Amino acid sequence: MLNRHGEAERTADINRAGVAIVREALQGRGFVLGDIGPFGGLMEPYGEIAPADVEFAFREQARALVEAGADGIIIETQTALEELEIAIEACKEAGAPVIIGSVAFDKMLDVDDVRTMMGVSPEQAAEFMVKHGCDILALNCGTGIDMKTAANIVRRYRSISGLPTMAQPNAGQPVLEKMKVIYKETPEEMVQGLPALVDAGARIVGGCCGSTPDHIRLFRQTLDTLCSSPTQRIES
Numbered sequence: 001m002l003n004r005h006g007e008a009e010r011t012a013d014i015n016r017a018g019v020a021i022v023r024e025a026l027q028g029r030g031f032v033l034g035d036i037g038p039f040g041g042l043m044e045p046y047g048e049i050a051p052a053d054v055e056f057a058f059r060e061q062a063r064a065l066v067e068a069g070a071d072g073i074i075i076e077t078q079t080a081l082e083e084l085e086i087a088i089e090a091c092k093e094a095g096a097p098v099i100i101g102s103v104a105f106d107k108m109l110d111v112d113d114v115r116t117m118m119g120v121s122p123e124q125a126a127e128f129m130v131k132h133g134c135d136i137l138a139l140n141c142g143t144g145i146d147m148k149t150a151a152n153i154v155r156r157y158r159s160i161s162g163l164p165t166m167a168q169p170n171a172g173q174p175v176l177e178k179m180k181v182i183y184k185e186t187p188e189e190m191v192q193g194l195p196a197l198v199d200a201g202a203r204i205v206g207g208c209c210g211s212t213p214d215h216i217r218l219f220r221q222t223l224d225t226l227c228s229s230p231t232q233r234i235e236s
Contacts, residue, residue: 063093075102100134101137147196167197171185
């Protein structure tokens with residue numbers, strides 16, 4: 001993506017700066033996760049991108065994030081296991097303390113189920129991430145991936161493995177207004193699904209498309225209440 005804007009030579013510097021900025025903002029109150037997103041195209045034989053190019057990009061980014069002191073790396077919005085594997089290996093090679101694999105699913109139109117763009121089910125994704133050494137199994141983004149759907153995916157992950165799970169659903173379903181994609185689910189609406197997501201087994205929660213600082217702030221407040229009152233959490 002940086003190459004498209006003529007900034008590819010600054011990849012390492014930009015990633016190091018990102019870690020430093022977050023570290024300064026946290027002031028010791030939390031962990032810093034580096035983020036590796038999808039490469040931005042299809043690898044051979046499905047597309048024209050050579051695997052070697054993907055390997056180089058992921059290795060460069062993972063190394064920069066670890067050298068800058070990231071406490072872990074989340075490999076997010078992944079739809080193809082081949083690309084996810086390259087990213088996992090790059091994080092291992094760089095010495096990432098924690099590796100989080102995060103897969104993007106879409107709700108299917110013909111049946112009540114989810115798959116990635118490349119046809120991967122939650123069970124297949126979980127098995128793959130466990131086999132290749134991820135420390136945390138995660139999901140984010142995707143068409144129709146709201147709080148309720150995310151909770152179901154977490155349960156399916158946990159049917160495969162007891163590893164910790166992470167969920168970052170979208171803020172509801174997107175709508176197109178004046179040629180712009182907009183997510184209208186408010187923080188108060190989105191947080192209603194948080195108790196069920198936690199009960200499903202999610203141990204790290206957040207928001208993806210459409211979520212704002214206000215959404216995450218209310219998540220934090222609600223989690224504090226849930227964690228301090230187990231009875232209230234179960235009843236919710």
